[in-house]
Structures are given as C-alpha cells and as structure tokens.
Amino acid sequence: MRATAELSGLTIGYEGSVKVGPMDLELEPGVTALLGRNGAGKTTLMRTLCGIIPPLGGRCTVLGHPVEDGAAVRSRIGYLGHESALASALTVEQNLSFWRDMTATYPGATTVSVAELVERFDLGTLMHLKVKQLSRGQRQRADLARLAMTDPAFIVLDEPLSGLDPVYAAQTRELLRQWGETRTVLYSTHSVPEALQIARTYLIIDGFSLVKLSPGSTPVTETEIFAAFGAAA
C-alpha cells in the first residue's frame, strides 16, 4: 500500500527543544491510533504533520509533498484540534458560513456544501444555536463538519473521543471507521481498548522514540501495545 505520509529523521518540539525524534515512519491509508502518556508529544507530532508548527529537523512529507511548503497539499489535510475551531459566540450556521468562505479560497480544494454537511452530520437542530450553548459532543460534531468541508484525504484528530457521551462516541468511532476505508486517519487517544476497536495501526510515543505496530497475520494485541510502551522507554 502506498504511503501517504513519510517521516525521515524527523525531530519535533517547540522553540528548539526536542520532544520526540529523530524518527522514521510511513503511514498508509486506514485508521492509525497515536498513543502516549500526557505530554509525550502526541499533539506536537500531529501539529507538525499538518504544518502548524515547523519540524526541528528531518523531513515530513504528506501526500507526496513536504508539508511546510505544500499549499496545495494542505487543502487535502483536515485537522481537528483538541479545542474546537468554532467561535463560541457565533451560531453553528455562522461558523460554517465563515469556514465555507475561507475554504472557497483554498487552491484546488473540493468544497462540500453546507447543506450536505448539515445532513451528513445531523446538524439541522443545532444550526441556530450558539456554539457556547452546545455540549462537547454537539460542538465536536459541528467541528467535524467544518473539517469535512474540504473532503480531506489526510485526517488528523487530536483526542476526538475524549469527553463524549457513549452515543456520540459510538457515532464518532463509526465516522472514523468510514473515513479510514478510503483515507488516512491519524487520531490520538489515551484509551488502548478504544484504539483496538477502531485502528489497524498504532503509533506509540514514549520518551524520544516512536514505535509503530502494524498487523501481521493477526491483529495487534493490547499486550503488544503495552509492551511497546516499555520498549520505547
């Protein structure tokens, strides 16, 4: 399977302080879970993959282009941060309208209509509510609709399942599975059992190292994941 992201000697961190790396890695289409302890560098890695912060060293290529200077490739990356990208004082409709206007200026972007997103993410009853009135799950649903607006091929999600009630969590897991059938989905989580339900491949950060676990003839097990934590330490 063709790699959609390639990291080569990549070191990541902030203000010259290395958090993880150097690391070499290839990501393929499908759902990949990113695991690590608090402060391990999961968000830093995801921000680097999306070009939000620059790498400290090495190369990071997404969909065949270096992420830091690939304006065209960034139109095909969808990023969901830990905090919602929606303005809290505005309604869901006003927020989606803003992002529709912004995505219309992305070079070569495929834009999904707001009406289609409203139907796909079941936002009909939420459109006229202010974001600050929404529950965490509702806010996330609206934010996922914002992310899906460009029909991204490479999707990065920072703890998308934390704080969700069981119903929204199940819906989001299903959405990740669907996306993973045709796209590359990298999501971070603290829950190993949950990751085992959704993902095929696992990345474990511990210390400066990154370990990748891919299924061989049998799926990856919980024991292997915890063993990787130990191996990386």
Next chain:
Amino acid sequence: MTPATLMHMRSLAFARRAWRQQRSTAVWLAAVAGAALGVMVFAGTQNLAGASWPGEIGQDAGAGIVTVHDAAGTFAPMTTYLMTMTPAILGMLVALIATLTIPGVVADDVGGGAIEALLASPIPRRRLFDAYLGAGLWMTAASWAVATVTFAGAAAFAAFAGGLDVRLTSAYTAALIVVPLSMGLWSSAATLLGALLYPGSLESKAGMNGGPIRLLAVLPGLLIVPAILLQSSWIVPMLGALLAATLTGSAVLVRVTALGFRSSKVLGA
C-alpha cells in the same frame, strides 16, 4: 482567482465574523461617543473668548480649516477649536475601538482551536494576517462611519438650536476622512502585532493593562494628528503625508508580524 481577489474574499469573511462577534462594541461605543462629541462641541463652549488659542485659531478668526460664529456673528474660538480637533478625536476613537475589537477576535481564535485550523490551512501566514488586518479595517471603518454620522447629526442639531454659523473647508472634510482612516489602519496593524506576537500583552492582567501595545496603537493620534490639524496652511500635504506614513508603517508592521510570528509561541499561550 487573482491573489487580490482571494485576499479580498478572506478579509470579508473575517470581517463578517468579526462584525458578528464585536458589532456591539464597534457600533454602540462609536454612536455614543460621536453623539456626545457633537453635543459637547456646540454646547457649553460659550464665554471663552478671552482665552488664548493655539496655532492659527486665535490669530485669525477665518484662517482655520473650520470656523464657527455665534448667532450674533461673533467668532466662537472654543467651538472652533473643538471642531478643528474633531477629526483627531474621531481618529482616537477609531484607534481605541481597533484596540478593543481586534484582540477580542484574535483571542477567541487563539484561546479556541481556530488558529490551529487556520494555520493548518493552505493560506499563507502573511495572507492570514492580512485577512485579520482587513477585518480590523472593516470594523474601524464601520465605527468611523457610525461615529461621524452621529457626530454630524448631533452637531447639526446643536448648531441649529444655538443659531451658530459653521463654515467648513474642503481640507476639513478631507481631514474627517483621512485622519480616522489613518489612525484606524495604524492602530489595527499595531494591535494585530501585539495580539499575534505577544499574545499575553493585551490580556487584562498584563502590565499597565496591555499598555505598551495600546500606547503604540494610539500614539500618533495623541501626538501627531493634533499638531497637523492646527497647521491650516499645510494641512492638505500633511494629511497626504500622514496617510502615506501610516500606510507604509502598517505594511511594515504586518510584515514584521509575519516574520516574527511563531506558532509555537501562540499555541503555547
């Protein structure tokens, strides 16, 4: 689409969002301040003919860019002086509104996750800051329009009620446009620089309540503009110079913001 069209579209998108978030500050503050200024200029400015006046106002009753005479035809120096300073006061108001609205918009993006999503987008960072600046300019333009209209309405009513004769020159009309525009532009660029390069500097708990950045934003309005308005002989070229200087200065500030911006600093704030 051309880069200019894209920039315009982004600026409008940001402006629409900023308007929805901050319109009450931009409109009501400007309306109240404009109307209050209009009433203040024409009311309670009597009986000050014996005072000394700066520049050309006190030397020649008809030499300034605006002159006001009372119902008896006597030159009204205090009212004339306040009218002369009105473009500067409106400019200060617009500059202050920019320091109030832009941090609100940027802080919401930085405090939430919007800035991450925007930085992950294919929009070049400098263009992103241009869009923020464009939104700031739309907001300040709206507040300037509201303040000027309410000022003109209140002033016209007060002047009519008091039987005053007000003579405006074309230079004065130009000053009413150029000064607030220049101050709004400069203040927006300076506030944007503070909000993106020193995100902590505009918080209410910052030293002097974000003083240095706000001072930088309003300083030209405090020092330079009043001096220009009192030089009626040179006012038109000086207004041109003011506009050129603020355009250049603002372009430099946006460039400095783009060069000095560190996503890790903002995301860590």
